[in-house]
Amino acid sequence: MPDVSSIPENERVYGLKGVLEHSFERTRHDASGALADYIPELAKADPDRFGIAMASVSGEVVGVGDVDLPFTIQSISKALAYCLALEALGRDKVLAHVGVEPSGDAFNAIVFDALSNRPFNPMVNAGAITVSGLLSEAFGAEAFEVVLDRFSAAAGRRLVMDETVFRSEAQTGHRNRGIAHLLKCAGALGADVDDAVDLYFRQCSILVTATDLAVMGATLANIGENPLTGSAAFAVEAVRNTLSVMFTCGMYDFAGNWAFDVGVPAKSGVGGGILGVVNRQLGIGTYSPRLDAKGNSVRGISAFRDLAEEMGLHVF
Ligand code: DON
Numbered sequence: 551m552p553d554v555s556s557i558p559e560n561e562r563v564y565g566l567k568g569v570l571e572h573s574f575e576r577t578r579h580d581a582s583g584a585l586a587d588y589i590p591e592l593a594k595a596d597p598d599r600f601g602i603a604m605a606s607v608s609g610e611v612v613g614v615g616d617v618d619l620p621f622t623i624q625s626i627s628k629a630l631a632y633c634l635a636l637e638a639l640g641r642d643k644v645l646a647h648v649g650v651e652p653s654g655d656a657f658n659a660i661v662f663d664a665l666s667n668r669p670f671n672p673m674v675n676a677g678a679i680t681v682s683g684l685l686s687e688a689f690g691a692e693a694f695e696v697v698l699d700r701f702s703a704a705a706g707r708r709l710v711m712d713e714t715v716f717r718s719e720a721q722t723g724h725r726n727r728g729i730a731h732l733l734k735c736a737g738a739l740g741a742d743v744d745d746a747v748d749l750y751f752r753q754c755s756i757l758v759t760a761t762d763l764a765v766m767g768a769t770l771a772n773i774g775e776n777p778l779t780g781s782a783a784f785a786v787e788a789v790r791n792t793l794s795v796m797f798t799c800g801m802y803d804f805a806g807n808w809a810f811d812v813g814v815p816a817k818s819g820v821g822g823g824i825l826g827v828v829n830r831q832l833g834i835g836t837y838s839p840r841l842d843a844k845g846n847s848v849r850g851i852s853a854f855r856d857l858a859e860e861m862g863l864h865v866f
Contacts, residue, residue: 566610569861572860577852583840584841585841600837601616605764611764618759625678626824631681633770634788636785636791643684648680649671676733700784710757765777803844811858815829823837823847824851829865838853
């Protein structure tokens with residue numbers, strides 16, 4: 551039996567779980583950043599929680615730390631709702647309402663593409679509210695159930711919404727209501743303002759774990775089919791289009807840095823989650839609720855940077 555301690559650290563080969571354990575250890579000490587508090591309920595999270603999970607397209611799932619702790623999906627819902635809209639309404643209809651150009655602006659910026667009067671992309675609030683409007687027009691009163699069904703299919707288990715977070719955001723989300731009214735005025739939003747915003751707040755309040763995010767990521771990596779359940783969650787073309795926009799716009803005004811350092815499509819949420827996709831290989835989910843000034847999870851970014859380096863995940 552070879553003695554492991556005689557093998558130099560940089561020559562040891564670890565399984566996925568071992569790789570995660572090492573990344574977790576290297577990144578868990580950073581206590582910088584702050585909880586989101588503009589939605590009052592989010593400020594109640596335990597700031598120290600941290601989990602990293604990975605799911606492969608062959609169905610292997612591993613995790614370290616708080617990978618089974620539920621938190622609200624928040625903006626990560628934007629990517630999945632966009633995928634659903636592309637599939638349900640077709641690419642041309644969706645593109646007529648929302649662009650695919652990085653804005654370089656904050657997630658809640660009140661700015662549209664001046665030439666087309668459309669939101670720049672579906673990953674910022676203006677674009678996501680427009681997508682929720684399209685879904686609410688297409689599915690009417692069933693819209694949230696349709697969204698929840700698809701998110702659940704991608705996660706491989708029945709998800710639920712956190713009523714308290716939903717109410718907290720519905721009562722305080724004046725900026726998003728303002729954005730929705732401006733979208734209506736610009737002609738980008740066809741749906742009723744209240745319906746669009748209601749669906750947007752609901753989809754943001756769906757509870758997930760880091761493990762769920764990893765499995766959802768693996769479903770996208772597996773071009774729409776959940777590798778654990780074998781069920782089809784999203785159509786192939788919609789997945790390709792969604793991953794493209796996640797790559798260029800998923801991390802808001804940090805998207806350029808992210809593409810440079812990490813190099814995989816990803817989406818973050820102010821609940822503290824990040825979902826990353828290594829095309830045809832892996833989904834990665836992280837949870838740590840302390841955020842940087844741009845609204846991205848501090849330790850989530852560190853963990854992804856570390857894993858990208860360690861595992862050679864960058865697409866280039
Ligand atoms: O629009 C909002 O304010 C939230 N419900 C979602 C924002 C979000 O997650 C931005 N992410 N970093």
